[in-house]
Amino acid sequence: xxxGEFDLIARxxxxxxxxxxxxxxxxxxxxxxxPGQQLAVSTDLLVEGRHFVSTVxxxxxxxxxxxVNLSDLAACGARPLAYTLALALPQAxxxxxxxxxxxxxxxxxxxxVELVGGDTTAGPLAVCITVFGEVPPGQALLRSGASAGxxxxxxxxxxxxxxxxxxxxxxxxxxxxxxxxLQALRDALxxxxxxxxxxxxxxGVASAAIDLSxxxxxxxxxxxxxxGVGATVEADALPxxxxxxxxxxEVRLRCQLAGGDxxxxxxxxxxxxxxxxAAAGRAGGVxxxxxxxxxxxxxxxxxxxxxxxxxxxxxxxxxFAGR
Amino acid sequence: xxxGEFDLIARxxxxxxxxxxxxxxxxxxxxxxxPGQQLAVSTDLLVEGRHFVSTVxxxxxxxxxxxVNLSDLAACGARPLAYTLALALPQAxxxxxxxxxxxxxxxxxxxxVELVGGDTTAGPLAVCITVFGEVPPGQALLRSGASAGxxxxxxxxxxxxxxxxxxxxxxxxxxxxxxxxLQALRDALxxxxxxxxxxxxxxGVASAAIDLSxxxxxxxxxxxxxxGVGATVEADALPxxxxxxxxxxEVRLRCQLAGGDxxxxxxxxxxxxxxxxAAAGRAGGVxxxxxxxxxxxxxxxxxxxxxxxxxxxxxxxxxFAGR
Numbered sequence: 001x002x003x004g005e006f007d008l009i010a011r012x013x014x015x016x017x018x019x020x021x022x023x024x025x026x027x028x029x030x031x032x033x034x035p036g037q038q039l040a041v042s043t044d045l046l047v048e049g050r051h052f053v054s055t056v057x058x059x060x061x062x063x064x065x066x067x068v069n070l071s072d073l074a075a076c077g078a079r080p081l082a083y084t085l086a087l088a089l090p091q092a093x094x095x096x097x098x099x100x101x102x103x104x105x106x107x108x109x110x111x112x113v114e115l116v117g118g119d120t121t122a123g124p125l126a127v128c129i130t131v132f133g134e135v136p137p138g139q140a141l142l143r144s145g146a147s148a149g150x151x152x153x154x155x156x157x158x159x160x161x162x163x164x165x166x167x168x169x170x171x172x173x174x175x176x177x178x179x180x181x182l183q184a185l186r187d188a189l190x191x192x193x194x195x196x197x198x199x200x201x202x203x204g205v206a207s208a209a210i211d212l213s214x215x216x217x218x219x220x221x222x223x224x225x226x227x228g229v230g231a232t233v234e235a236d237a238l239p240x241x242x243x244x245x246x247x248x249x250e251v252r253l254r255c256q257l258a259g260g261d262x263x264x265x266x267x268x269x270x271x272x273x274x275x276x277x278a279a280a281g282r283a284g285g286v287x288x289x290x291x292x293x294x295x296x297x298x299x300x301x302x303x304x305x306x307x308x309x310x311x312x313x314x315x316x317x318x319x320f321a322g323r
Numbered sequence: 324x325x326x327g328e329f330d331l332i333a334r335x336x337x338x339x340x341x342x343x344x345x346x347x348x349x350x351x352x353x354x355x356x357x358p359g360q361q362l363a364v365s366t367d368l369l370v371e372g373r374h375f376v377s378t379v380x381x382x383x384x385x386x387x388x389x390x391v392n393l394s395d396l397a398a399c400g401a402r403p404l405a406y407t408l409a410l411a412l413p414q415a416x417x418x419x420x421x422x423x424x425x426x427x428x429x430x431x432x433x434x435x436v437e438l439v440g441g442d443t444t445a446g447p448l449a450v451c452i453t454v455f456g457e458v459p460p461g462q463a464l465l466r467s468g469a470s471a472g473x474x475x476x477x478x479x480x481x482x483x484x485x486x487x488x489x490x491x492x493x494x495x496x497x498x499x500x501x502x503x504x505l506q507a508l509r510d511a512l513x514x515x516x517x518x519x520x521x522x523x524x525x526x527g528v529a530s531a532a533i534d535l536s537x538x539x540x541x542x543x544x545x546x547x548x549x550x551g552v553g554a555t556v557e558a559d560a561l562p563x564x565x566x567x568x569x570x571x572x573e574v575r576l577r578c579q580l581a582g583g584d585x586x587x588x589x590x591x592x593x594x595x596x597x598x599x600x601a602a603a604g605r606a607g608g609v610x611x612x613x614x615x616x617x618x619x620x621x622x623x624x625x626x627x628x629x630x631x632x633x634x635x636x637x638x639x640x641x642x643f644a645g646r
Contacts, residue, residue, distance in 0.1 A: 026399070026465055026466050026467075026549070027365060027395040027396075027398035027399050027466070027532075027533060027534055028363035028364055028365045028395050028396060028398070028399040028401060028456070028463070029363070029364045029365070030361045030362070030363055030364075030399075030458070030463055031361065031362040031363075031364060032361050032362070032460065033356045033362055035358060035359075036358075038353045038354065038355050039353070039354040039355070039356055039362070040351035040352070040353055040354075041351055041352045041353075041354060041405075041407060041439065041440055041453075041455070042350060042351045042352070042407075042440060043407040043408075043409045043440060043441060043442055043451070043453055044409065044442050045409035045410070045411055045442050045444055045446075045449070045451055046444075047411050047444055047445075047446030047447065047449070048446075049446070050444055050445055050446055051444070072350040072351050073350075073351060075350035075351070076349070076350050076351040076353075078351060082364075084364060084365075084366040084453055085366075086366045086367065086368035086451050086453075087368070088368055088370050088449060116364065117364055117365060117366060118366060119366055119367050119368050121368055121369075121370055121373055121374070122370075122373055123368075123370030123371075123372070123373055123447070123449065124370070124446070124447040124449070126368070126370070126411060126446065126447075126449050126451075128366070128368055128409050128449075128451035128453075130364075130366055130407055130409075130451075130453035132364070133351070135353070137355065140351070140353055142349055143349050143350070144349075209350075210350060211350055226349070
């Protein structure tokens with residue numbers, strides 16, 4: 001006998017409430033924001049075939065659905081507080097839900113963020129999480145604060161780089177030969193680590209920030225547009241894993257510049273902040289690479305080692321225009 | 324040439340920001356909650372075939388997607404502030420988006436609620452809205468406050484009743500003969516009016532409240548369970564439109580008791596509050612019907628005119644167990 005919707009919610013998603021005076025189950029969740037704090041809010045909708053592949057382990061899907069939202073909070077320098085979960089499932093599959101909830105709760109616990117409400121329905125698999133964080137007024141990292149002369153930085157895992165998630169996807173699709181590193185690359189795709197601690201440490205240090213979800217060129221473009229500036233990026237300065245370095249240069253550059261799904265932080269900071277940037281990297285437990293600088297003229301130039309501009313355009317991942 | 328995702332967002336969903344210091348387009352929306360207020364949060368995911376039919380006009384879908392969320396705020400007695408929108412679309416269809424945005428913005432304007440952030444992706448049509456409202460601490464209407472002796476009330480449109488939305492759905496499905504009233508019934512299904520003003524007026528008056536989304540019996544069951552009480556409901560006291568009254572008694576009762584999609588408020592209040600309840604109805608611009616009372620023994624009895632219990636169970640709409 002299939003479980004009813006309300007039993008499902010109760011079994012897998014009811015946990016002791018700490019932040020919400022009500023817990024899950026009333027018409028609304030109630031939150032009491034700390035006095036004087038601003039609330040940062042972000043929402044992401046993940047659908048099969050676009051944001052995850054059909055073979056993904058449910059536990060990893062639970063992880064990733066929350067991770068991509070926490071990454072948005074990280075990019076604002078907000079401290080995660082709570083989230084809501086809306087889930088469409090083809091059927092009430094207990095094994096799926098148990099795994100999904102395990103991955104979700106593990107990442108939530110790691111970031112002390114609490115599930116406060118949700119919705120469950122039948123339908124094609126889709127996950128919509130909305131996440132709430134707090135940030136003192138005026139301290140949020142925005143896309144709009146970059147100035148000419150600022151350096152451009154990107155976070156990465158030790159031994160990892162930009163484009164690993166995309167390389168894993170291309171191996172899965174069969175457009176790139178599978179290599180022994182696939183498992184580690186798959187972790188980059190399916191278990192991104194939101195850079196929450198880095199975002200917090202960058203308050204007052206970074207002049208602008210964004211998280212990399214659609215690919216470096218596309219996301220940097222948003223930052224540049226909001227800031228009213230341009231940038232140069234040195235292709236050889238982009239962090240690169242050994243697996244990606246072993247690929248043809250064309251594949252490497254495409255993955256690094258327009259791969260998507262990196263969930264690293266891209267930020268700008270004045271050169272005078274270099275020591276503070278390094279300290280933020282240590283506080284955030286991540287490596288940081290300086291990949292270029294902000295310039296006054298609008299537009300983005302990607303430079304080869306000889307200083308010549310690589311031919312563009314490097315299209316970002318646009319959900320409707322194709323990858 | 325298809326519009327890119329970011330152009331789409333800009334064209335249809337960027338509006339002047341009033342409540343959010345940033346407007347739409349950064350990694351997070353920033354909200355500054357009024358000091359001392361609690362934040363009420365609700366999320367709903369609407370998918371084709373479950374929450375709307377494939378023939379729905381985009382404008383009506385935009386209306387309904389926000390309406391069902393505002394209805395949750397209404398059930399808490401919260402004042403709407405802001406919302407996020409996550410949208411999955413099979414393709415970037417401008418006609419669809421223009422209509423959807425029109426319906427969405429019209430209802431948002433009517434309730435002074437502001438779009439502060441969102442996400443757009445390709446995928447099977449799905450709409451996930453998360454809505455935020457504010458309520459003074461201790462004044463939220465909860466499901467848990469009903470006491471034995473309280474009267475049970477339900478809101479309805481003048482001339483309308485419970486079950487009209489379900490009757491429209493059954494006519495569309497062909498299980499019930501189409502009647503000349505179909506157009507008005509369709510409005511009940513596709514253009515529900517969230518009872519926000521009623522919810523605000525019921526603060527301090529209602530002892531418990533819930534909005535009717537899954538059907539009276541199912542939703543009342545949640546209220547009774549949370550309150551640890553039971554109830555009797557008089558079948559003939561349920562508000563009934565002329566169109567539904569013309570149906571066989573079996574169809575009428577099924578639609579009223581377990582139809583779903585009513586988006587009316589169901590609430591309990593002590594008999595001493597009758598005058599205040601009536602005043603709240605006037606303030607909310609809706610009719611109110613007293614449909615029964617809360618009793619101490621757990622369980623729900625639906626009584627016929629002769630006082631005898633109608634045979635149950637009247638299953639609520641459960642998204643996985645079928646309607």
